[in-house]
Amino acid sequence: MTLPGRDVYELLTGLLESKTGQILKSSRHWRVEMALKPVLREHTIPDLSVLASLIETDLGGQLAQDCIEALINNETCFFRDQANFALLTGPVTDSLREKRRASKRLRIWSAACSSGQEPYSVAMAFAENAEKWRGWNIEIVATDVSHSVLGKAKSGRFSQFEIQRGLPVTMMLKYFRQGGEDWIVDKEIRRMLSFVPHNLIESPACLGKFDIILCRNMLMYLSDERKALVLENLCDSLAEGGYLMLGSAETVIGHSDGFHPSDEFRGFYELADSKSNASSLHRMAG
Amino acid sequence: MKSCLIVDDSKVIRKVARHILETMEFQVTEASDGEEALAQCEQSSPDVILLDWNMPVMSGMDFLKAYRSANRTPDLAKVIFCTTENGAGHIQAAIAAGADEYVMKPFDRETLESKLQIVGCI
Numbered sequence: 001m002t003l004p005g006r007d008v009y010e011l012l013t014g015l016l017e018s019k020t021g022q023i024l025k026s027s028r029h030w031r032v033e034m035a036l037k038p039v040l041r042e043h044t045i046p047d048l049s050v051l052a053s054l055i056e057t058d059l060g061g062q063l064a065q066d067c068i069e070a071l072i073n074n075e076t077c078f079f080r081d082q083a084n085f086a087l088l089t090g091p092v093t094d095s096l097r098e099k100r101r102a103s104k105r106l107r108i109w110s111a112a113c114s115s116g117q118e119p120y121s122v123a124m125a126f127a128e129n130a131e132k133w134r135g136w137n138i139e140i141v142a143t144d145v146s147h148s149v150l151g152k153a154k155s156g157r158f159s160q161f162e163i164q165r166g167l168p169v170t171m172m173l174k175y176f177r178q179g180g181e182d183w184i185v186d187k188e189i190r191r192m193l194s195f196v197p198h199n200l201i202e203s204p205a206c207l208g209k210f211d212i213i214l215c216r217n218m219l220m221y222l223s224d225e226r227k228a229l230v231l232e233n234l235c236d237s238l239a240e241g242g243y244l245m246l247g248s249a250e251t252v253i254g255h256s257d258g259f260h261p262s263d264e265f266r267g268f269y270e271l272a273d274s275k276s277n278a279s280s281l282h283r284m285a286g
Numbered sequence: 287m288k289s290c291l292i293v294d295d296s297k298v299i300r301k302v303a304r305h306i307l308e309t310m311e312f313q314v315t316e317a318s319d320g321e322e323a324l325a326q327c328e329q330s331s332p333d334v335i336l337l338d339w340n341m342p343v344m345s346g347m348d349f350l351k352a353y354r355s356a357n358r359t360p361d362l363a364k365v366i367f368c369t370t371e372n373g374a375g376h377i378q379a380a381i382a383a384g385a386d387e388y389v390m391k392p393f394d395r396e397t398l399e400s401k402l403q404i405v406g407c408i
Contacts (some may be wrong), residue, residue: 077396082403160372160390166400169377169388178374 008052009233015055015064016071020145021201021226024071030066035070042066069146073221076114078166079121080216081248084267088212089125092243092265096211099241105137109237111200112218113142115162116153116193120185122214123192124175141207143198154195156185200230209239217247224255231256235271244269288407289313291347293323294338294368299391303336303368306395310408320344324352332363332408336398337385339376340370347383354384364405368393 003189012032013024019078024031033048043063045051055064079085096106110119119142126138144150163183177185198204202283219227234259238244244259245268246252252259252269259269292310294302302303304314315332317323321344323335339346350365366387367380375390387401402408 055334077400079400082400161392161394161397164388164390164393164401165397166404168404169381169385173374173378 005049008048011052011056012048012067012071015059016068017082017223019064019068020072020199021223021230022072022221023223024221032071034068039063039066039070065147069148070150072146074146074149075112075216075217076117077162078117080118084245084248085121085125087265087267088214088245089122091214092245092268093126095264096241100211104135105211106139107208107239108140108212109207109214110140110142111213111234113144113150113153113195113214114146115149115158116142116156116195117158117162117166117281118142118214118216119153119193120156120189121166121188123169126192127175127189128171131240133179136147138192140193141196141210142193142221143196143200143207145197145199147197150195150197156190157182159183159186200233201226202233204233204237207237209242210237211239212245213238213242214245216245217250219246219250219255229256232258235259238271240271244278287311287313289315289332290332290334290407291315291317291323291326291363292336293341293349294316294336295318295319295341296338299338303398304380306398306402307336307353309395310399310402315335320349320352326354333402334364334366334402334405336366336368339367339371339380342356345381347349350380350383350385364407366401366405 007264009029009032014023016024017250030178036048040047040051045054055067058064085114100106110122111197119140122140126133157179159182163176172183175186175189177186196207198207215234219230222230231252234244235256243262243265248267258272260272262268262270290307290380292314294300300316304316307314315326317326319341322358322373337346337350346367356363364386365384366389367385368389368391370391372390380388386405389401391395399408
């Protein structure tokens, strides 16, 4: 067996970076072959070298798109980082409940939602406190760059392996029903969510403003330049008084002046005053 | 250091679970059926019990009922069923009998870790 040349890996990882901003370091090149095996099978392509030559001739084609989707890291689980999640669904939403008591409306964006465990976790957390949020309009928008993974999220079907990672069994019984080998989310929970394809390196203006943005464990795969771009986009999408939640190993520091760490909630970020004031002035002028 | 009792008639499962738990710094003991597990719990109660369902001599469900009915409430361990019985009916029955969590086999480290977090053992 001949191993693919370095140029093949460079082409494939370069394709991923140019379309999504995600970097696959050379130490993780082993992942390329494993992730692309299903693509090779589906398109009956013998090896990565042939795949690379086919992609080179049509960088915007379906084959290239299939490769990008296969290479994206989709690692996720329910209630990921339990302590931070508890902060989100407790004190952070309580704070917003106070700030938005006039409109009784909350918009939450699960950015890079992968197969949906994060937005469904948020929805279940609200459902657990249904009485408290009665009369409120809670809208959860889930986006991902991968159409296939978003389709899976939208289906609300989870394998036995997926369903039990992070999800308490009592919540599994309460909000899912068994369908063959899978577990399917309850219609009431599904109704709280909408799924939209979106690439975070592009403008999110069409999605509107959000009170909470969750963008967890995605920035870590980007170059510094792309991190700054994504954070600028998220900054434009965060409503005044809202919160950005990043992964526990991620920070805005050094990448964006648009946010500052929340004094109250560790791991959460708020709009920097200048940005917030500039937005207010802009709105007043408008 | 937290302690975990693995109750499973499969040596392989006990070995795999022990390895995972020891990397999480649990002190691990083993039993191959419910009766043996009850005898061990008489000596000292672990913090958490990883419990198979189908075992010879005494099943996981019989063990759980006996363990939960024993009048030693302050010492009761968290019980996580870990079984191939993956139907909703079995899961409901286990919760009704006093199980705290449920792991459907096959499982991996991340799944077990998340369940141990949910029951407050890590």
